[in-house]
Amino acid sequence: METLAVIDFETTGLYPQYGDRATEIAVMLVRNGHIVDRFQSLMNAGVRINGFITSLTGITNDMVRAARPASRVMREVADFVGATPLVAHNATFDRRFWDAELDRIGCTRRQDFACSMLIARRVLPDAPDHKLSTLVSFAGLPVIGDYHRAEADAEMAAHLVLYLTEQLMERFHLNEVPHALLARIQKTPKYQLQRCVEGYRRAGI
DNA sequence: TGCCAGGCCCTCTTTAGGGCCTT
Numbered sequence: 001m002e003t004l005a006v007i008d009f010e011t012t013g014l015y016p017q018y019g020d021r022a023t024e025i026a027v028m029l030v031r032n033g034h035i036v037d038r039f040q041s042l043m044n045a046g047v048r049i050n051g052f053i054t055s056l057t058g059i060t061n062d063m064v065r066a067a068r069p070a071s072r073v074m075r076e077v078a079d080f081v082g083a084t085p086l087v088a089h090n091a092t093f094d095r096r097f098w099d100a101e102l103d104r105i106g107c108t109r110r111q112d113f114a115c116s117m118l119i120a121r122r123v124l125p126d127a128p129d130h131k132l133s134t135l136v137s138f139a140g141l142p143v144i145g146d147y148h149r150a151e152a153d154a155e156m157a158a159h160l161v162l163y164l165t166e167q168l169m170e171r172f173h174l175n176e177v178p179h180a181l182l183a184r185i186q187k188t189p190k191y192q193l194q195r196c197v198e199g200y201r202r203a204g205i
Numbered sequence: 206t207g208c209c210a211g212g213c214c215c216t217c218t219t220t221a222g223g224g225c226c227t228t
Contacts, residue, residue, distance in 0.1 A: 011228050093227035
């Protein structure tokens with residue numbers, strides 16, 4: 001069965017194009033319904049963290065100053081992930097930081113991102129909202145560690161991805177939900193999930 | 206110092222605008 005890499009960044013802000021940098025990254029590799037491997041590291045990009053971010057994440061300037069250089073961490077995590085398809089919660093955010101940090105070390109992304117938030121909007125349309133914390137509670141998944149730390153958020157996002165794939169397998173009698181189907185689901189109109197899966201099945205999975 | 210995006214969804218829509226979601 002296919003392996004997926006569920007990723008989460010903590011950063012100094014929302015906008016890599018305006019100088020914001022990654023401060024922590026975590027990746028969960030999931031396969032056959034389980035987390036089978038993981039990567040986590042703080043990283044020192046040589047930038048200051050403001051008080052708002054420290055209060056949100058618990059990550060301080062001292063913690064980042066003591067961490068390994070961002071360039072070394074990014075090389076390690078890029079090797080760890082390889083060409084494994086990526087998933088993140090609100091993937092446009094993590095994709096922009098993944099691409100920006102890879103670009104700084106002269107690398108380019110080798111795979112597509114799928115977005116657990118867009119998939120959850122289609123699979124769990126009745127959830128109160130589609131924040132990661134709300135979905136973890138709504139689906140009855142375990143709360144692990146502190147929200148807004150990379151390893152905890154990546155692990156909870158990984159459990160959410162596994163839950164969403166289980167829901168899809170049950171609802172549509174699928175043996176597996178490959179990344180290509182997740183990518184297709186996240187782009188389908190919100191209330192056409194069944195038509196999307198049936199079309200994918202007819203195409204020959 | 207405060208601000209900055211982008212793809213999606215909904216509706217008081219489609220010649221648009223605002224909210225969601227991520228740090």
